[in-house]
Every structure is written in structure tokens, then in C-alpha cells.
Amino acid sequence: MTTLFITHPIYLEHLPNPGHPECSARLEAIEAALATDEGFSKLKRKTARRAEIDDLKLAHSEEHIRTTLKLVPDVGLNFLDNDTLLSPQSGEAALHAAGAVLDAVDSLLSGEASNAFCAVRPPGHHAYRNKGGGFCLFNNIAVGAMYALKHHNLSSVAIVDFDVHHGNGTQGIAMDEPNIFYASTHQSPLYPFTGMADETGRFNNILNIPLPAHSGGTVARKAMLEKIIPRLDAFAPEMIFVSAGFDAHRDDPIGGLDWVEEDYSAMTMMLLDAAERHCKGHLVSVLEGGYNLTALGQSVAACLHVMIQRNRDEKT
């Protein structure tokens, strides 16, 4: 089986103002990191499809979809909030970002690949059912998770979020869906100032692990192994999604958890192990944040290495 890498050139045309940390150079940095490493020469690539409005409606209100797409300017920039800007191609980029996750779900369930990484932008985990924000227009991972449940009739899926920020939008959507387990490690206090440990959801399907600034990767790995993985095992999801943000890296200009590449690969390995136990290794990793270009490229490469390695192990 293979590891799939899904992306689309339209993502480079989502252009918030110059100097915005969520910039197209992020994806270029990931490609540059992959290009210099022989290990990725056999990575199976796919160009993301464009999500349909009906796909977005799995996780968003019609009003949110309509008002967001209406905000896309013909020229110049429009503001969704102070941090979230739209340029003329932002709507198309956002539709294709959600589309990448749909492609990943289809590819894993058709047997084409066993795990997938979606290198997308704009990111998604701050987008609620009714509201975007925090650089996010549509919640790519929640759309993909709902699609797996509704179109492929999976009975349960998990979303694990290791971005430095709490995925408030994803939690908001998962809160109403007992078939989604959402777990997040994140720096606290930090934007969006949600994700306290007592936010567990009325179906007890939410697990938040707030971490203090500069707590480091060892603490995070321990939390993943001792708190998140046992809950994942109890939930026994039929697919595992990862909100893969890399802004907890020690070199990141926004986050301050001081993680390094090995922390991301170790946590990805734990999640792949859980995916092996419950769902034939089916894991879909979706890019969220990560704003130091070198750290982002190297950290994505570190995760992809363990995803590819897992496929090789399967064969032996």
C-alpha cells in the first residue's frame, strides 16, 4: 500500500496581504523539503478535486457557505475578520482544500492507499458550522470526516488535532456528532482561548489537553500516549483524521510549545499504530498551521517518513 500526497496549485493563489504568516510560501517550503529527499521520490501524488457545495453542507450551514463565497473579491482583498483575508482565488482554493480531504477518504476506502497527507490552504480547524475565522474559511477536516460518515457509512471517526491552537471550529462541529471523537493538544492560554479540559461535550466525545507555553515535546508525547491513545482505543474509530498543524515547533513565530521534528514523527507513529489496531491503518493527515517555513517543511517530511515507513512494514 502507498502513502498519498494530495495538493493543488490553486492553493498558491489564495493570497492574504504581503507579510501574512499564512502564505503560499508555506506550501512551497513543504515541496522544497520533499524535493531534496530521495525517500519521497515514490510518493504517490494526487491533485485535489473541487468540493461541491453539497459536500460543504455536511459540516456547514448554507448561509455560512453563501456568505463566505460572496465575500470573495473580484480584485483586491476582503476581510472575513482581522486575520482572515480573501483574495480573488480564495474561494476556489478553499473549495479545493476541502476537496483534498474528500479525495483522501475515497482513496483510502477504495484501497488505493493506506494513509494520506493533504497539503492544503487555507487551513480549516477554526471554522465553525456557521462562521469562519483564524485564517480558516471552511473546516476541511470536518467536511472530510462527515463525508466518511455519511457517504461511506462509517460508523465512527476520530479527529486528533496537534496544531498549537485549539481547533475550536472542529470541536464545535464534533460537539453535535456523537460519531466523531475530537481530541486536541494545544497551547493554553492562546488564541482562540477555548479547549479547556472541562470542555468534554454532551456526548463525552471531546478530549482537550491544554499545555502551558514552553512545556516541550516530551510532555506532549506523554499526553498523546497516555491520554489520547487510550480514548482512541476505546472509541475504536473506522478512520483517523489528523489536524496536522506545525506551529507548536520551537522555531515557530506564533506558537510556543517548543516541539521538534521528532515529536511530530513520534506522535504520528502513535496515531498510525492506533489506526492499525482499528481501521487497517487508515489515517488522513490534513495541514493546518505552521509558520516557520524551514520547520514546517522538515516537520511535514518527518511525518511523511513514518507514514511511508508504515507501508513498507506492512509488506514484510
Ligand SMILES: [Zn+2]
Ligand atoms: Zn495553529
